[in-house]
Amino acid sequence: MKALLICPDERAGVTALAEYAPLAIVPILGKSLLAYWLEHLVALGAKEIQILAVDRPHHVRAEVGNGARWGVRVSVQSEKRELTPEEARSKHQTKHQPPWLPAPHDVVLLDHLPGLPTASLTSSYADWFAGTLALMPHACTPDRIGVRELSPGVRVGLRVQVAASAKLIAPCWIGEHALIEAGAVIGPNAVLEREAFVARGAHVSSSVIGARTFVGEFTEVRNSIAWGHTLVNWERDSCLKVTDAFLLCSLETPRGRPAPAIKSELPRVREQVGPLLTSGFGESEPPR
């Protein structure tokens, strides 16, 4: 059985999310939209899956490889523009191919999660966040090694470090290798993707913190999607590029350099904290 997946091209409603990776491979609770659909189609009996990508097809190819991870044959084909499912059917479904999965699973546009309401994830940041929250109760699947529910609604991945005085409020999802420092409060409705770093005293609620994103000491991230130095308020649909690394920044290293352990990045970031906020303001003369 064969199936075809269409990766979404740029979407005006969620442009900031596509800055770091094509939308199809942006992690949602540790896995990409593409991975969720590959798993779903394989469970439905697909043996061969063709992926159509307009936005950075090489990234998509690197993400899925040849599909061996899912026990399926995968090929990625670049397209000049995003096809509709109907256009993709007429262009790619021919008589001499193996049978296709029954519709609608023969051709799927990757703008929603399998098994969840079909509201588009990619129409707005609020929809992306709502979709992420909707997935949370279903994401503790047996194939996720090491994910456990610490208390009802509090799910944590492998090798997560949480300070004793940090507070996790359900529902929340803490991705693998995430680090939460003392006094931080995570939740409710918070998602930390893998290797997110929440520094001392920070509060994160109704928000997603992207993979390898640093949230500075005593900051407050609310109703937002924070990815690297990009901060999107999904409620107000506003976007900010944070220029001060001590508030919010990416922990990604430039390509070609080995990624240091997440904790070794902390001193570099902290060096910038104190001086920037406190220095340089001399006392003026009091009024006479």
Place this chain on the structure above:
Amino acid sequence: MIMDINHQNGILSVTGIRELSATNAHRFHSAVATALLSDLQAIEIDLAHTQVVDGAGLGALVSLYETANRQRNKIGFAIRLTNPSPSVLQIIELARLHHLFEVTPPDRSPARTHPPST
């Protein structure tokens, strides 16, 4: 740095700020701090034309708050930030300064009121 500072009925109004960043934060602080008078009840900073605020700009606001409180020997002197753009409001909230200042987004009631303590 072009900005207007007016004193009326115990309120110091600061308007016309285009940017509050490392390039002008010190000058902003000096200009406003020197205009603090003893009968002052509040400082109102209009951010309607402010396109950029960074950590240094936030630091200037905090420092101004501390200066105003120190001069009056009390805590909770009111500093009002009015009409911030959505992105400026985001950085104010990220740094949690909306708990310290009264912030009034355009055409809205105050996002957070922090009445001066006596």
